[in-house]
Amino acid sequence: MLPLRQRGSAVIAAVCSMMTAQPLFAMSEAEFSQLKQAVEQLKKKQDEDTRRINELEWQLKQAEAGAKQPVRSAGNGLEKSASVDPFAPTGFAGGTSAAQGSRSAHAPQAGNSFNPAMGVTLMGTLGNFSRNPEAATVPGFALADESGSAGTQGFSLGESEISLSANIDHRLYGQLTMSLDGGGAAEVEEAFIQTTSLPMGLTAKGGRFFSGIGYLNEQHLHAWDFLDAPLPYRAMLNGQLGDDGVQIRWTVPTSTFLQIGVEGFRGEGFPATPGHNGLGAASLFVKTGGDIDASNSWLGSLAYYHTDADALSVSNGADLFSGATDMGIAGMVWKWAPDGNGAERQFKWQSEFLLRRQDGLFNGLDYRGNQYGYYGQALYQFMPQWSVGVRYDQVAAGDVSSPLAGTALDTQGHTPHRSSAILMYDTSEFGRFRLQYNQDDASPSSNREILLNYTVSFGAHGAHAY
């Protein structure tokens, strides 16, 4: 059956090679169009043959059907996934498209045919600040090293990201994301393996990855709508919480999306310190979501994070904290598009609420404090390629006892808050320009910030999470 089909393409290939392999042979236009017609006719014939073959094959299969053993046993999902390609022996064009199949038959075997999907993201920003952002503080919060600064003045190269990913085998998927800062320092942002075929809707992930405790936390910086982390993320998660560890998720088999996850971390960096026997921090999260109708969908999440820090360096090394940190995060995302068609207009609401309790010693002094923070943001795409957005974020800490007065934990009677607006223009799915304005009252002295940014990606077409 197959040779017939191959013969057809061989003839076409031969005709094509005749056309291309003799460029010196001057061909008149009439001859050329004749040849073209011949190719068209052959193609048509081939299509007809293919259809006829399909019919015959089908009839043959029907005849064979009685003799064949059913592939699927009465109901054991495990067995099925173990046999990778159960229908291959029947000469079925399975898996990828036929076009790919036919091409790979002629493709030379090269050492790079299993290269992983590769994507690069580039960012650059022009910042104008009414005050130098490097000295920025958030009163009431002892910040980690990376979260103090709200941006860079003037032209600056943002984070450049290189991401590689591929299926490792029939059981595992792997991803590596490296980020290069403007100074050239490379950092492993994420490097993890993840299971693809555990039963019962379970997935396990191990390595370094962004924790699933927050909606924004799971996304890479370049996928955020706004250019900077909201204040509660800055103050309590050091911008974004990534750590080395394991994560297990279970997607509950309900028609409404429900997912439960647990994570155990080494505790590398704020707000944790590496724990004994490897476990420095742990978290638990629940996500749920669904469609309200064709136009509206939503995602909600609740998470809890716990760590016991031992001499955690904060405030750029000026202070030390030892003790327990418990954190709860609640998030809600709502998306709307007319009939669910986001081509022209769409709307997205997103907000998260963070609550934190710390109990321990701050520079050797007894310290027990509660803090909270939240942000809410709305983004509206009013025509293809153009979006506008607004955001408000705020954090608040309780008053501290007198021995701690004057430290970073002292609120100075100020509630840090910020208002932002943004205008976005997408050149395509892969290129985005953003103009953002912040009225930043995180510190008692306010800062007006204007940021102009490009964010582009090239290489593999990464899929977008919700």
Place this chain on the structure above:
Amino acid sequence: MALMPINGGKRVRIRSIVLLVAGLLFGFVAPVQARVSVFACEPEWGALALLIGGDEVDIYVAATGKQDPHLIQARPSLIAQARRADLLFCTGAELEVGWLPVVMRQAANPNIQPGTLGYLEAAAAVQLREIPNRLDRADGDVHAAGNPHIQTDPRTFLPVAEQLTERLMRLDPSHAEYYQARYGQFVVQWQAALDRWQGQAAPLRGLPVAVHHNTWIYLFDWLGLRMVVTLEPKPGVPPSSGYLSEVLAKVKATPVRMTLRAAYEDERPAKWLEQHAGVPVIELPATVGGNQRAQDLFALFDDTVERLLKGAGAGDGAR
């Protein structure tokens, strides 16, 4: 369960938990006599699965006919449905590349991974057109495997239905004869419908048209319409006013009878051309559910052919 203290006194409780877990395992993973659960990425495949699968399948469709299939979101509901699916039935050819990989990874359903029986790409059953000679994002949203809008040619559904029937028969052998019979019925009815449509659409052969996005090449293959110009300068790129004036010049030089656009595409460029060159806009249902009438596969092409004929007639009237 790891939190449960394991001692003699708790044995009964542990046993009941084991039973519960076993119940969850077999109850959820392998619903023994349940119907085949089909996750269709686009409405046309959902409609086809209904024609072949009938009462023996449960169908979930990821998008409505009013959504641009390139821009489906990886919504939480899709993850929940993919988690439970026995068969994933999509176009393939990278049409779903922007969202399906995320859904698949999150759902982590071993039954529908690429290369398994539960993973079916319609594009694998047909010869794709417009396979690009070079891959460059400067050429717009090109698909390396070829143009994925195969559902606009009704002939596509015959080989795809065959593949689908084969899969259903293997996934659910106890109803193999049922699927086979329905497939046979479908082929007969579809052939008759094809003959009817082709007869009706005979006057459309050779008609020059403009299109918004290059959605319709398979339709043109079938009915012999001739595409003169696309309103998008490159696939997926909205037209600028400068480009539209180029289109206008081209349409003045090579008159077209109508502009075709899918219901989910931006209507403004086509309207603009209508105002400036008098080219009527014909809104076609690109898939099932694309408009009020196109509620199943037969109605989809009834409506498509009728609208095209109407467009051709309107073009005559204006001349």
